[in-house]
Amino acid sequence: MNFGKQFKEGLITNNPVLVQLLGMCSTMAITTSFFNGLGMGVAVLVILTLSNIIIAAIRKIVPDKIRIAMFIVVIAGFVTVVDLILKAFVPALSESLGVFIPLIVVNCIILGRAEAFAYKNGVLASAVDGICQGIGYTIVLLIMCIIRELLGSGTFGGGLLNGGAGLRLIPEQFGIKILTLPVGGFIVLGVLIAAMQWALARPKKKEESK
Amino acid sequence: MSKEAKEKIDMDPKYIIKLTVTLLITCVVVAGILGYVNSITAGPIADANAEKTNTALAAVFPDAAAPEFPEVEISDDMAAAATGYSATLENVYEVQDGGSTVGHAVKIIAAGSQGNIEMVVGVDADGVITGVSIVSNSETSGIGSKVMANTALPSGTGVLDQFIGKATSDQPLKVGSNVDAISGATVSSKGVTKGVNGALAAVEAIG
Numbered sequence: 001m002n003f004g005k006q007f008k009e010g011l012i013t014n015n016p017v018l019v020q021l022l023g024m025c026s027t028m029a030i031t032t033s034f035f036n037g038l039g040m041g042v043a044v045l046v047i048l049t050l051s052n053i054i055i056a057a058i059r060k061i062v063p064d065k066i067r068i069a070m071f072i073v074v075i076a077g078f079v080t081v082v083d084l085i086l087k088a089f090v091p092a093l094s095e096s097l098g099v100f101i102p103l104i105v106v107n108c109i110i111l112g113r114a115e116a117f118a119y120k121n122g123v124l125a126s127a128v129d130g131i132c133q134g135i136g137y138t139i140v141l142l143i144m145c146i147i148r149e150l151l152g153s154g155t156f157g158g159g160l161l162n163g164g165a166g167l168r169l170i171p172e173q174f175g176i177k178i179l180t181l182p183v184g185g186f187i188v189l190g191v192l193i194a195a196m197q198w199a200l201a202r203p204k205k206k207e208e209s210k
Numbered sequence: 211m212s213k214e215a216k217e218k219i220d221m222d223p224k225y226i227i228k229l230t231v232t233l234l235i236t237c238v239v240v241a242g243i244l245g246y247v248n249s250i251t252a253g254p255i256a257d258a259n260a261e262k263t264n265t266a267l268a269a270v271f272p273d274a275a276a277p278e279f280p281e282v283e284i285s286d287d288m289a290a291a292a293t294g295y296s297a298t299l300e301n302v303y304e305v306q307d308g309g310s311t312v313g314h315a316v317k318i319i320a321a322g323s324q325g326n327i328e329m330v331v332g333v334d335a336d337g338v339i340t341g342v343s344i345v346s347n348s349e350t351s352g353i354g355s356k357v358m359a360n361t362a363l364p365s366g367t368g369v370l371d372q373f374i375g376k377a378t379s380d381q382p383l384k385v386g387s388n389v390d391a392i393s394g395a396t397v398s399s400k401g402v403t404k405g406v407n408g409a410l411a412a413v414e415a416i417g
């Protein structure tokens with residue numbers, strides 16, 4: 001097992017959002033404030049890791065024909081647990097994430113990793129995979145939140161700093177309103193993917209030119 | 211394994227029973243865990259919801275010192291009165307302060323531009339609005355959300371505060387005549403107006 005490689009894959013070369021392009025719906029919808037991005041990222045990280053562990057543990061006794069149904073039951077179970085806990089103890093976050101917490105059930109990152117990784121690998125490796133992919137997802141969400149919030153609303157750390165209003169860095173009238181809408185989410189994501197592809201392609205080009 | 215032989219195994223009753231039992235056991239285990247988690251979180255969730263409703267209710271009766279909100283049963287007349295203004299009545303609360311009834315708080319839903327706007331409207335015993343507060347909405351951030359955040363109109367009054375003091379006799383309240391909209395957010399402003407109209411009519415129907 002190569003944990004360093006797994007970490008690099010989750011974060012960069014096989015990033016769930018930027019490379020696998022999974023979990024688009026939640027990425028577009030909730031990356032409008034820092035608090036939302038962090039909450040969603042951590043929720044997915046926890047659910048992904050736990051479901052990966054359980055699925056890796058039961059992979060040998062799960063009949064092949066019904067594996068998808070089993071995955072969904074396990075994932076839905078964890079999502080409901082997290083949803084109930086958020087509602088009970090962090091109602092503010094639960095409210096701003098709204099329907100996107102229950103929708104983690106059908107978030108393709110989790111089912112994707114269950115099928116592509118946890119069903120074929122051991123418990124420890126699957127746990128590491130869940131953590132790495134979850135961190136990769138969270139970091140992309142946070143980057144998108146920071147960009148959209150700063151340029152769209154002119155604030156930083158919304159929902160968390162300055163009593164929830166966020167620190168105002170740009171006067172409100174100069175905010176690019178479209179960035180706070182789903183359209184802006186697609187534009188920011190496109191730019192991020194392009195930037196990352198460019199960064200990944202650079203070392204290769206150097207080698208080729210030698 | 212040849213394809214034919216594989217299909218035979220698939221049709222084997224034992225295999226089908228194995229599939230069913232595996233799924234059944236998994237579902238039972240998961241359901242058991244969920245039941246346990248629910249028993250822990252049910253209390254805090256109910257508390258959080260009740261507190262949210264109470265905060266919204268208290269906000270529309272700022273003058274009441276120690277308000278209490280016993281719920282009133284919704285009659286067909288009240289529901290019909292609200293429907294007449296394209297709004298859906300959700301809950302009606304009697305507002306009691308120090309033992310005497312000072313008015314009603316109405317939780318009502320009306321369509322905005324992006325979805326339903328859920329709001330609480332306070333109406334005093336004389337049928338005059340004491341306050342409007344938004345419970346939940348999905349209006350466009352930066353446009354319709356201005357209405358939800360009670361942004362000041364050019365006149366200096368907040369867009370939700372302009373309803374305070376309006377009474378049953380002013381009905382129908384209408385954007386453009388006796389209600390001002392936030393520019394660019396006419397649909398959201400109209401949505402709130404529908405809810406306020408519905409609430410006034412429903413309280414009147416209580417009699």
